[in-house]
Amino acid sequence: MTIVPFTSVTNRCPAPELRVEHRVDPFHDGLWRGTNTLWHEARLAERRVESGVAQRMRRIDAAYAPAEARRAFTDLGRSNRQLRAEALQALGLIASWRTISFELLLTFSAGEVRERSSWHRAGHGGLGAGVSSGLFDRGELHLSELGADIPNLYRPGTSTHRDWSVDACSMAERFKVTGGCHLTRGTQGADLHNMLAVEGSSRAAELCPEVVAVAGEGVCSVDNLYPDKPVDARMKRVSPDAVWLRSDGLRICVEVTSNGSTQSFRAKVERWVERLMETDSLDAGATVVLFVDISAASSNTSYQVQQHVIAKVLEESAWAHGRRVPLRMATVRWRSWFPTPGMVDEGFLSLLVERPTGPTDSYGEATWEPVRLLDLEAVPFRPSDPESYGWATKLLGQLHQTPFWLRDSQPKIDWDRWVAQQIKPANLRARVGLTPLSKAIPAPVPPASPVVVVEEVEDPWA
Amino acid sequence: MIETPVMDDLRHQAMAALTAKHQASALDREDWIALVQVGGATVFDLLAEAADDDSANAPALMRMQLRRVLAVGRTSGQVDRLLSRLAARTMKPNGVTVKQPTVRWVLESSHPERLVVLADLLAARDAPWPGTPFAPPPPGSEVEFVTETEPPEVPEVSPAVAPSPWDSFPAPSGTTAPAAPSPWDSLPDLTTRRTLTR
Numbered sequence: 001m002t003i004v005p006f007t008s009v010t011n012r013c014p015a016p017e018l019r020v021e022h023r024v025d026p027f028h029d030g031l032w033r034g035t036n037t038l039w040h041e042a043r044l045a046e047r048r049v050e051s052g053v054a055q056r057m058r059r060i061d062a063a064y065a066p067a068e069a070r071r072a073f074t075d076l077g078r079s080n081r082q083l084r085a086e087a088l089q090a091l092g093l094i095a096s097w098r099t100i101s102f103e104l105l106l107t108f109s110a111g112e113v114r115e116r117s118s119w120h121r122a123g124h125g126g127l128g129a130g131v132s133s134g135l136f137d138r139g140e141l142h143l144s145e146l147g148a149d150i151p152n153l154y155r156p157g158t159s160t161h162r163d164w165s166v167d168a169c170s171m172a173e174r175f176k177v178t179g180g181c182h183l184t185r186g187t188q189g190a191d192l193h194n195m196l197a198v199e200g201s202s203r204a205a206e207l208c209p210e211v212v213a214v215a216g217e218g219v220c221s222v223d224n225l226y227p228d229k230p231v232d233a234r235m236k237r238v239s240p241d242a243v244w245l246r247s248d249g250l251r252i253c254v255e256v257t258s259n260g261s262t263q264s265f266r267a268k269v270e271r272w273v274e275r276l277m278e279t280d281s282l283d284a285g286a287t288v289v290l291f292v293d294i295s296a297a298s299s300n301t302s303y304q305v306q307q308h309v310i311a312k313v314l315e316e317s318a319w320a321h322g323r324r325v326p327l328r329m330a331t332v333r334w335r336s337w338f339p340t341p342g343m344v345d346e347g348f349l350s351l352l353v354e355r356p357t358g359p360t361d362s363y364g365e366a367t368w369e370p371v372r373l374l375d376l377e378a379v380p381f382r383p384s385d386p387e388s389y390g391w392a393t394k395l396l397g398q399l400h401q402t403p404f405w406l407r408d409s410q411p412k413i414d415w416d417r418w419v420a421q422q423i424k425p426a427n428l429r430a431r432v433g434l435t436p437l438s439k440a441i442p443a444p445v446p447p448a449s450p451v452v453v454v455e456e457v458e459d460p461w462a
Numbered sequence: 463m464i465e466t467p468v469m470d471d472l473r474h475q476a477m478a479a480l481t482a483k484h485q486a487s488a489l490d491r492e493d494w495i496a497l498v499q500v501g502g503a504t505v506f507d508l509l510a511e512a513a514d515d516d517s518a519n520a521p522a523l524m525r526m527q528l529r530r531v532l533a534v535g536r537t538s539g540q541v542d543r544l545l546s547r548l549a550a551r552t553m554k555p556n557g558v559t560v561k562q563p564t565v566r567w568v569l570e571s572s573h574p575e576r577l578v579v580l581a582d583l584l585a586a587r588d589a590p591w592p593g594t595p596f597a598p599p600p601p602g603s604e605v606e607f608v609t610e611t612e613p614p615e616v617p618e619v620s621p622a623v624a625p626s627p628w629d630s631f632p633a634p635s636g637t638t639a640p641a642a643p644s645p646w647d648s649l650p651d652l653t654t655r656r657t658l659t660r
Contacts, residue, residue, distance in 0.1 A: 168547065171582050171590070180589030219595055227593025251596070388598040395595035411607040418590060419582045421604060425510030432574045 003343045006207075012405055013206045018107040020206055021342060024150060026101075026199055027294065027334060028341040032192040036142045037153060042134040070133045070165075086113050086126025087135065088169070092177040092400025094136050094154050096216030097201075099194035102127075102151040104202060110404040115152065127154065134159030139191070153195070156185045172415035176400045179219035190258075196294050196334065197241035197256045203338075204244050205403045208349055210374040213245040213396040213406055225251065225287065226279055238271055240289070245396065249389025250381040252351070252373060253289045260293070260306030269313045276325045277317065286383065288373060290353060291331045303333050311356050311365050326356045326366065330373065350374045487522030491530075494523060498534050505531055505584060509577075512565050524566040531565065544583055551579045 006021040013019050026032070048054035090113045093105055105113050105127075114125030130136045131154075139153035166174055166183065177183075194217075201214040221239040223231040240253035255272075257265055272289045279286065291310070295302035310329060314320045330353040337348040345352075351373035358367030371378050383389050396402050397410025423429055426436035494511065497503045508531060512523035528548075532541050545563070552575060553559050560567055568576050591600050599605050 167587060170551070170579075171585060174587075175590065175594075180591075180594030182588070215595070224593055224596050227597040391598040392596045399595060414606045414608045415590075416578055416582070417606045418603075419585055420578045422585060423506055423577070423581050424504075425506055427513050428506060428510050428577060431513065431569070431571060432577055 002346050003339060004346060005343055009207050009344060009349065010209070011206050012209070013107065013403070014405055015110065018111065020203055023103045023107070023199075024101070025338075025341055026192060026195040027296075027338065031141055031143075031150065037139040037191050038142050039137045039139045039155070040131065041137045041157065042132055043157075043159060083126055083129055087130045088126075088173060088177055089113055089400050090126050090130055090154070091135055091165070093216075094130075095156050095177065095183045096179070096218035096399070096401035097194070097198040098217055099139075099153055099155045099191050100198050101153050101195065104198055105154065107202060108401070108403045131157075133165075135165065153191060155191075155194075156183070158185065170415075171419050175413075175415060176398060179215075179395070179399050179401070181219050181221065181224060183218060193256050193258065193294070194241070196292075197254065200254065200256070200292065200334075201242045201244065202403065203344075203348070204351075205406055207344065208244075208351065208374060210247050210350070210376075211244050212247045212393050213402060215243040215245070215396055215399075216401050217241050219396075219399065219401060220253075222275065225253075226275075229279060238268075238275075245392055246374060246376075246381070248376060248381050249286070249383060249386065249392065250379070251287045251392070253287055255289060255291050256294055257291050257306060258294050258302075260302055260309055265306070266309050266313065269310050270317075272329070273313055273317050273320055273325055276328050277319060277323045286381070286389070288328045288330060288379070290351075290373070291329075292334055293331065294334045300333075303331070307331055307354070307356070307368060308365070314356060315365070327379075330355050330371070331368070347372075487519075487525075490519040490522045491526050494519070495530065495534060498531070505534075506581070509565060509569060513569050524564070524569070526565050528563045528565060528568060547583055548576075548579060552576050 006019070011019050024031070045054070089109050090105060093108055093113075094100055097104075100108075102115055113127055115127045127136070127138075131138045134157045136154045137157050139155065141148075141150050141153070143150070166177060169177065198216065201216070204211045205214045217239050220243040225243070241256045242254040244252040244254060246252065253272075255268065257268075259265065269291075276287065276289065291306060293303045293306055310331065314326055314329070317325075320326065332351075332353040337345050337352075339345060352370060353373055354368040355371050356366040356368055357371075358369040361367050373379055394410055394413075397407050398413055399407070420429075420432045420434060423432065423434075424437065429436055494503070494508050498505060498508055508523065511517055512520050512526075514520055517523075529541055529545065532544055536544070548563070549559065552573070568580055570576065591597065591603070
C-alpha cells in the first residue's frame with residue numbers, strides 16, 4: 001500500500017481552494033469526543049429572549065426577524081431573489097446530508113451559499129435567513145482552546161416551516177431540493193458520524209474517478225432504491241448514510257458505524273441481509289452495502305467485532321449464500337483509507353474493501369478477502385436493463401445536494417415541460433404547445449376483418 | 463323616455479330574456495362545479511370545456527371566477543395561497559395585476575405560461591414518479607432536457623466604406639441601371655372630385 005498526500009492525487013473538484021486538503025479533517029484533527037456541539041435553535045432562542053432569561057445577540061442569527069426570513073420563502077423571492085436561491089441551495093444540502101459543515105457547504109455548492117457579509121444587511125446570506133426562520137440549526141464546536149478556527153455546523157431545524165417553504169416552490173425548485181423525497185429530520189444523535197459520512201462522500205466524489213454521483217441520507221431511503229419492491233414499515237425508515245454511484249450504475253450503500261458490539265448494529269446488518277436476499281433477481285448486485293468503521297482506537301478490536309457480527313448474521317440466515325449476499329457486503333476501516341492527516345491510501349481511489357467470500361477458517365467462519373469495489377471486472381454488474389440504471393446519474397445530477405462538478409456535467413430536465421405534459425385535454429395541450437395525446441400515441445390498428453367470400457350460386461328461378 | 467305600455471312590455475321581455483340567460487349560464491357553471499366536486503371531471507376538463515369554441519357552455523364558463531373553480535375541496539385559506547402563488551409567478555411586480563382572475567384570464571392564448579403554472583400548483587406535492595431520484599421515469603412519459611441554445615453567431619460586419627460618388631464619375635455610358643420607379647409617379651389623381659359616403 002502506498003500512502004500519498006491529497007495534493008498528489010488527481011482531484012476532480014475544479015476549484016483548488018475548495019478541495020479536501022484545505023478542509024478541516026473531522027477524523028484526525030481531534031474535534032470530537034462525545035457531543036460537544038452547541039446548537040442554536042431559533043425557536044428556543046426566541047423563547048429565551050421573550051422570557052427574559054437571555055438577551056438577543058447581534059449575530060448572524062439575528063440578521064433577520066423570523067417573520068421577515070419566512071417571507072423570503074413564501075413570497076417566492078419577490079423581495080430578495082438571491083437570498084431565496086441561496087437558502088434553497090443550502091436547504092437541499094442540509095436536508096440531504098443531515099449534518100454538514102460550512103466548508104462542505106461551500107465545496108458542494110461552489111461557494112454559492114453565504115454565511116456572513118459585513119457590508120450589507122441583505123448579504124448575511126441564505127444561511128442566516130434559514131437559521132432565523134428555523135429552517136436549519138447552527139452548531140458551534142465547544143473547545144477548551146481559544147482561537148480555534150472551526151467552521152460552523154448546520155443541521156435541519158425542527159420547524160414545520162420547512163414543509164411550507166418546500167410547498168411554495170415550483171416543481172423545478174422542489175425537485176432540486178428534495179429529489180422527490182419527503183424531507184424528514186432523521187436522527188441527529190451523532191454529529192461526528194454524519195460529518196464523516198458527508199466528508200467521505202465528498203472525498204469519493206473528488207478523488208475516485210469511477211464514482212459518478214453521491215447521494216446523502218435524505219434522498220436515498222430504501223423504498224427509493226427499490227421502488228418496485230414492497231417495503232415493510234420496519235425497513236421503510238432505513239436509509240444508508242450515503243450512496244455512491246459507480247459509472248455502470250452499481251449503488252454502493254455506505255453505512256458509517258462506530259461500534260460493532262451493539263444490538264442496533266446487529267439489527268441493521270440483519271435488515272440489510274434481509275433486503276439483499278429479497279432483491280436477488282436478474283439485477284442481482286445492484287447494491288453493495290459497505291460498512292465503514294470509524295472507531296478511533298488504534299487497535300483492530302471494534303473492526304473485528306463488526307466483521308464477526310456480519311459473518312454470524314450471514315451464517316444464520318439460511319439462504320444468504322445461495323442468493324450471493326456475501327458478495328454484496330463489505331467492510332473497511334476509515335483509518336486504512338486515511339491513515340494520517342493529509343494523506344490518502346491509494347486503495348481509496350478504487351475503494352479497496354474486504355468481503356466475507358474467502359474459505360472458511362478453523363472456526364467455520366468465512367475469511368475476509370480484499371476486493372476493489374470500483375474495479376468493473378472484480379465486482380461485475382450486468383443489469384438486464386442498463387439504461388434504467390443510468391437514470392440515477394441524470395436525476396442526482398439535478399439536485400442541489402450533489403457536488404457541483406458532478407452536477408454541472410449533467411443535462412438539466414425541463415420540469416415546466418414535464419408539468420405541461422400532465423395536462424390531458426387536447427385543446428389545452430394545443431394551447432401550451434404540445435401535441436394531442438391521441439396523435440402522440442397511435443391508436444392500435446384493428447385486425448383486418450376476415451374476407452367472407454360469398455359464392456355465387458346460380459339462381460335456379462331466374 | 464316616454465313611458466308607454468308598449469315600452470314597458472318590451473323592457474319586461476328583454477329583462478326576462480336576460481334573466482333566463484343568466485340563470486341558464488349560472489346553471490351550467492353549477493353543473494360543472496358539481497361534476498368536479500364529485501370527481502367526474504378535473505379542473506382541467508372544466509377549462510377544456512371553457513376553451514372549446516363549439517361548446518354552448520363556453521361563454522358562461524369563461525366568465526367564471528377562478529376562485530370558484532379552485533374552491534372545490536379546498537378551504538378558503540388554501541385557495542388564497544394558490545391564487546397568491548399564481549399571481550406571484552405570472553404577474554410582474556410592477557406590471558398589471560389582476561385581483562380576481564377568471565377562467566378567461568388563465569386561458570388567454572397570448573399567455574400559455576399561466577396554464578402551465580396552474581398545472582404546477584395543482585400537481586401532487588410528492589415525487590414526479592415513484593422511486594426518484596434512482597428510478598427511471600415510467601414508460602409512456604417523456605422527460606425532456608433543457609436544450610442550451612447557443613447565442614446565434616453574429617457575422618462580423620467589416621466596416622463598410624460607403625462608395626464615394628466620385629469613384630464612378632462620370633458614369634460610363636450604358637452601365638447605369640434604369641431608374642427605379644419613383645413613388646411620385648403614381649400619385650392619386652386629385653383633380654377628380656370624390657364624395658364621401660356615409
